[in-house]
Amino acid sequence: MNELQDKAAITGIGQTPYSKGLGRSEYDMAVEAIFSACEDAGISPREIDGVVRYDMENVDEEQLLAVLGNPEIRYQASTSWGGGGAVSVLVHAALAISAGLAETVLVFRSRARGKKSVYGKDPKQGGRYWERTEAHLPGLNQWHVPHGLVTAFQEMAMITRRHMIEHGSNEDHFGAVAVTTREHACRNPQAVMRQPMTLEDHHASRMIADPLRLFDCNIETDGACALIVTSRERARDLKQVPALIHAGALAAGSHHIRLSTLFSRPRDQDSAVRVGRQLWQSSGLGPGDMDAFFCYDFFTSFVIIALEDYGFCKRGEGGPFAEAGGLSFDGGRLPTNTNGGQLSEAFIHGLNNSLEAVRQIRGTSTSQVPDCELVLSAGANTDPTGAVILRRDS
Amino acid sequence: MTDLREGAITQILPLPQPNLDNQEFYEATRRGELRFQRCARCGTWRHYPRPACPECHSREYGWELSTGQGRVYSWTIVYGPTLPAFQDDVPYNVVDVLMEEGVHFQSQVLDCQPEEIREGMPVEAIFVPVDDDITLVKFRRNRDA
Ligand SMILES: [Zn+2]
Numbered sequence: 001m002n003e004l005q006d007k008a009a010i011t012g013i014g015q016t017p018y019s020k021g022l023g024r025s026e027y028d029m030a031v032e033a034i035f036s037a038c039e040d041a042g043i044s045p046r047e048i049d050g051v052v053r054y055d056m057e058n059v060d061e062e063q064l065l066a067v068l069g070n071p072e073i074r075y076q077a078s079t080s081w082g083g084g085g086a087v088s089v090l091v092h093a094a095l096a097i098s099a100g101l102a103e104t105v106l107v108f109r110s111r112a113r114g115k116k117s118v119y120g121k122d123p124k125q126g127g128r129y130w131e132r133t134e135a136h137l138p139g140l141n142q143w144h145v146p147h148g149l150v151t152a153f154q155e156m157a158m159i160t161r162r163h164m165i166e167h168g169s170n171e172d173h174f175g176a177v178a179v180t181t182r183e184h185a186c187r188n189p190q191a192v193m194r195q196p197m198t199l200e201d202h203h204a205s206r207m208i209a210d211p212l213r214l215f216d217c218n219i220e221t222d223g224a225c226a227l228i229v230t231s232r233e234r235a236r237d238l239k240q241v242p243a244l245i246h247a248g249a250l251a252a253g254s255h256h257i258r259l260s261t262l263f264s265r266p267r268d269q270d271s272a273v274r275v276g277r278q279l280w281q282s283s284g285l286g287p288g289d290m291d292a293f294f295c296y297d298f299f300t301s302f303v304i305i306a307l308e309d310y311g312f313c314k315r316g317e318g319g320p321f322a323e324a325g326g327l328s329f330d331g332g333r334l335p336t337n338t339n340g341g342q343l344s345e346a347f348i349h350g351l352n353n354s355l356e357a358v359r360q361i362r363g364t365s366t367s368q369v370p371d372c373e374l375v376l377s378a379g380a381n382t383d384p385t386g387a388v389i390l391r392r393d394s
Numbered sequence: 395m396t397d398l399r400e401g402a403i404t405q406i407l408p409l410p411q412p413n414l415d416n417q418e419f420y421e422a423t424r425r426g427e428l429r430f431q432r433c434a435r436c437g438t439w440r441h442y443p444r445p446a447c448p449e450c451h452s453r454e455y456g457w458e459l460s461t462g463q464g465r466v467y468s469w470t471i472v473y474g475p476t477l478p479a480f481q482d483d484v485p486y487n488v489v490d491v492l493m494e495e496g497v498h499f500q501s502q503v504l505d506c507q508p509e510e511i512r513e514g515m516p517v518e519a520i521f522v523p524v525d526d527d528i529t530l531v532k533f534r535r536n537r538d539a
Contacts, residue, residue: 118402131403133477140442142410144500146530148472148480149488157470158490158500165468165513210471210485210508259490260441260498263467 002247002282007098008105009235009242009393010090012041012228013355018192018346021114022222026125030059030110031067033224041228042239043104048228050075050102052092054085054349058125059110075102081255083296084271084383086350091248091386093229103231109351110224117222128220140258153217153299155256157209159382160301162263164211166315169304171211173319175202177300178215178343180327185340188366192221193344216300218342225351227358236393243361246374246391247285249278256382272309272381279376280311283389287311290389291372292360293334294353296380297341303327306381307334329367335360338367350379361392407479409528416443418457423529426521429457430497441497462519463536464491467498471508487511491533503533 014036016022016029038045045068051061055078065073075096079085086109093105112118112126130151137145149155163169179199185191197215205214235242253271254262267273280286287310295306304318312334313321321327327336339345339356346352357377359365373394378387412420422429432439433447434454446453469489472480480486485508491499503517516539523529 136411138411263498
C-alpha cells in the first residue's frame with residue numbers, strides 16, 4: 001500500500017475532435033479540451049488549483065490562467081520524456097492531491113502533430129519534429145542521426161529487431177495488434193482511422209523502417225485531451241462515476257533516442273518493468289486482476305513488449321497472445337486500447353488512451369468491457385515512464 | 395496562410411557538434427582512429443562519453459584505441475520517410491554494432507545490400523571524412539572474421 005492509494009479520482013475527461021489536420025493552434029485546441037473536461041466533471045474552470053503537463057507541452061500555465069479566469073493555481077508540475085510521461089502526469093496529479101497541495105488538478109496535452117501541421121517556431125511545435133532536426137547536433141542524437149537514423153520509428157525498428165531476435169516476435173504478431181486495434185477504432189466514432197483492416201492489409205502496407213510497416217506506426221493527428229483529477233471525497237459529489245487512482249509508479253531508465261545505453265541495459269531492469277513491479281507490490285494486485293490495459297501504442301511491437309514488461313505475458317509470449325485475440329474487447333483475455341489507441345484513434349501523445357481507460361471504468365466505451373473495475377494505463381515503455389491502476393469507486 | 399512547412403525541413407546532412415564531453419572522440423576519428431573512453435581503475439569501456447565509470451565511479455579514464463571490430467547487434471532498413479539528406483539512399487541500412495570492447499555504436503555498413511545483413515555479422519570500422527572537423531565512422535564487412 002502506498003500513500004496515494006485511492007486518494008484521488010479522475011472525474012472529468014474532455015477532448016477536441018481528432019483529425020489528420022484541424023488547422024487550429026495548440027492553444028485553441030487545449031482550451032476546448034479543458035473546458036470540455038470541466039463540463040464533463042461539472043466544475044467551473046476557475047476551480048482548477050493545480051496543473052500538470054508534459055514538459056514538451058507548448059501551452060503553458062500563464063496562457064492557461066489567461067483563459068481560465070485566473071484561478072489560484074497552487075500546484076504545478078511537468079513530466080519529462082514525451083510519451084514516457086504520458087501517464088506520469090496522472091501520478092503527479094494524485095501525489096499533489098494526496099499531499100493536500102491541490103484539490104482539483106488539470107492534466108492535458110495539445111498537439112498539432114498532423115504531418116502537414118505547422119505551429120510556432122520551436123522544432124517540437126507542430127508537424128513532424130524530425131523534419132526540423134538541427135544541422136549541428138549537440139545532444140546524444142549526434143551519434144546516430146548523421147547515419148540516417150533520424151526518427152523515432154527508425155529507432156523503434158532497431159529495438160523491435162532485437163525483440164524479434166531474442167524473443168521470436170514476427171510480423172504476424174505485429175499485424176494482429178494492428179488489426180485488433182483497428183477493430184476497436186471502427187467502433188469508435190471519434191477515431192480517425194475507421195476503415196477495417198485485415199492481416200493481409202497490414203502485410204501489404206509499405207515498409208517504413210524494416211521491420212516496421214506503415215500499419216505498425218501510430219497515426220499523425222491534431223487534437224487535444226484533458227482530464228480533471230480531484231479528491232475522492234469531492235469526486236463522489238460530482239457528476240461522473242469516479243475513476244480512482246488506486247496505484248501509481250514512476251521510474252527512470254533508458255530512452256529510445258539513446259540506443260547505446262538502452263542496448264547495454266537489461267530490459268528486465270529497465271523503467272517499464274520496474275514501474276510494473278512497483279505497481280503490483282504497492283497495490284497487492286497482479287496482472288490477472290486487470291480488466292483492461294492501456295499502453296503507449298506508438299508502434300505495434302511495443303504493445304507486445306508492454307504486455308511482457310508489465311507481466312501480462314512472459315518474454316516472447318506477447319506476440320502469440322495478441323495473435324490469439326487476447327487484446328480484443330470482445331472476449332480477449334486482456335482488452336487493450338479499446339479506443340483504437342494511437343495506432344488508429346489519434347496520437348495525442350498517449351493521453352487519449354488514458355481518457356479511454358476512464359471510459360472503461362465509467363462503462364461508457366464504444367467497445368465496453370463488461371464489469372470493468374480495474375485497469376492499467378501506462379506511458380511509453382522505451383522511456384523513463386510511469387503508470388497507474390484505475391479502480392471504479394464502489 | 396502560407397505553408398511554413400517546406401522551408402522548415404532540414405535539407406543538409408546534420409552533423410555532430412563536438413562538445414567538452416566528447417571532443418577527443420572526434421579528434422581521434424579525424425586521425426583515422428576509433429577511440430572510446432576506458433576506466434583507468436577497473437578497465438570498463440564506455441560509450442557514450444561520460445565523466446565517470448558506472449561500474450566503479452572512478453572519474454579517471456583514457457581515450458583508448460578500439461580494434462574497430464564488432465558484430466551487428468541490430469539493424470533497420472530505412473525506406474522513408476526520412477530527411478532529404480538521406481532520401482537518395484533509400485532503402486539504406488542503419489546498424490547497431492556491438493564492438494569487441496563491449497560498447498554499442500550506431501552507424502551504417504557501406505558494402506552490404508539490405509537483405510544481406512544478419513545478426514552477428516562481423517564488421518570493421520572505416521573512416522569517412524565529411525568536412526574539416528567531422529570524420530564519421532562507418533563499417534564494412536569483415537569476411538575474414
Ligand atoms: Zn571503473
